[in-house]
Amino acid sequence: MRNTKILHSAALTSGFVLMTAAIPVFGQAATGAHPDISGYWELRYDSLSVPRASLVTPTTAALADAQARHDAESIRWCNNLGVPFIVGDREPLDIRQSPTVIAMIAKVQSSARYIYTDGRKHPDREDLDPTTNGHTIGHWDGDTLVTDTTGFNDRGATRIPGGGVRTPASHLVERYRLLNGGERLSAVFTWDDPKTFQKPHTYEFRYYKIPQISNPRILPCDPGDQERARFLLPPDGR
């Protein structure tokens, strides 16, 4: 956000210089040098291969309940759910790839996720506002998109498949690769967080490509729906 403000000001005061100095090298069409993972991707019953995580602190029943309640509260209040929830939801994920940035849009309540493939680095820690999706950069390793995410917060739905939760110290590496002639998408997730995992925790999802997402593209959410609230968070603590 700080960048935005600075640029806003700079744009207004130096617009003429910027425009006259620039040589017109823009407006060129995409090169298509990399695989295109754009599409609507859906998880099915045979899409998950998730081993149990080696946790620093063993998950007790009370801790598991607390983690489940944290996530349910976020869902109940229509908060941004973030990663890893949005990439593990059963609603299809919309992935759109441009030469410099890839977007992931979930149907559930969440911010859009952006993966920058333009060669930038993560911002310095003091310039980074932690988010539920974190800050993600990516590069192509052959036909595999390798992403790197830091800058998470602990809001939203934080439970990680196989055990553990997302924290501000979490670091996530993903490897995306098309399979079966582009009909499936393999995503290998590796979470690292020395306070959570004894060793990096790796699991794989394999998505199915589907032709189209049914309407609505974004699911509405009503935090004032008391019946829904009671269902998600029963007063007896079930």
Place this chain on the structure above:
Amino acid sequence: MKSIRNVTAGLIVYSTVAFAQGTSGAPPDNFSGMWLVQDPGSGSFEEWFANVPKPELRPDIIEDNKKLEESAKAGNVVNTARRLATCPVGNLPLMMASSPALNIVAAKDEVLIGAESNRARFIYTDGRDHSETKAPDYRPSGFGHSIGHWEGGTLVVDTVGFPARVCDSRHPVMPTPGGGRAKDTTRLTERIRLVGPDDMTITFTYEDPTVFLKPHTFTYKFKRVPEGSPFENNDDNRDPAYQQRQLGSVSTPEQK
């Protein structure tokens, strides 16, 4: 204000320079990115929203605008409508005018335009038409249903399927800049193009015979935010401070 004139002058000079366009049917490589609308610094969103060439409105819309203005003066500045699950999500006219930068991701078959911290609108460039809006299960969103195609380096977007009403007690029908409306009978055409490596314009044309006497056209200018990344809206509905802030932030202070 001087700097704004410089920007305008620069745009005019620059727009006369021939430059490479994207191949027809494909997005230009550098179309994607964060784009910040160039609000001339009015300090008031309402003034900025109204700062477009005046539309020619039907008399009943002019009358309705007077009533809305009187209602606001009488203190109806807080949206008291409940945010039901049936409420349409999003508000295209507001999103495209707002100060958070737009995140544009131009892929082959779909272009996403995301408001900085929120959700995205979807522009289908895969050749489909608007027939989805006729389906019984179509649920209109405030973003409407957008299809687009590339004319050289220009993305031409056609949007219909707006909701007849939205969940806003102050403006039950979505306002458009200058005092128009976007609703179920409205068609919006946008022409989005790069006019420099870091400059973009979007020309909007609203058409609706129940609102406008003739099409209403205006243009916004945008600047690229290099390496910008969106912040996330962490407003929490269970937070009393947020609830209070909502009530306190909807009334624009008097501008001097």
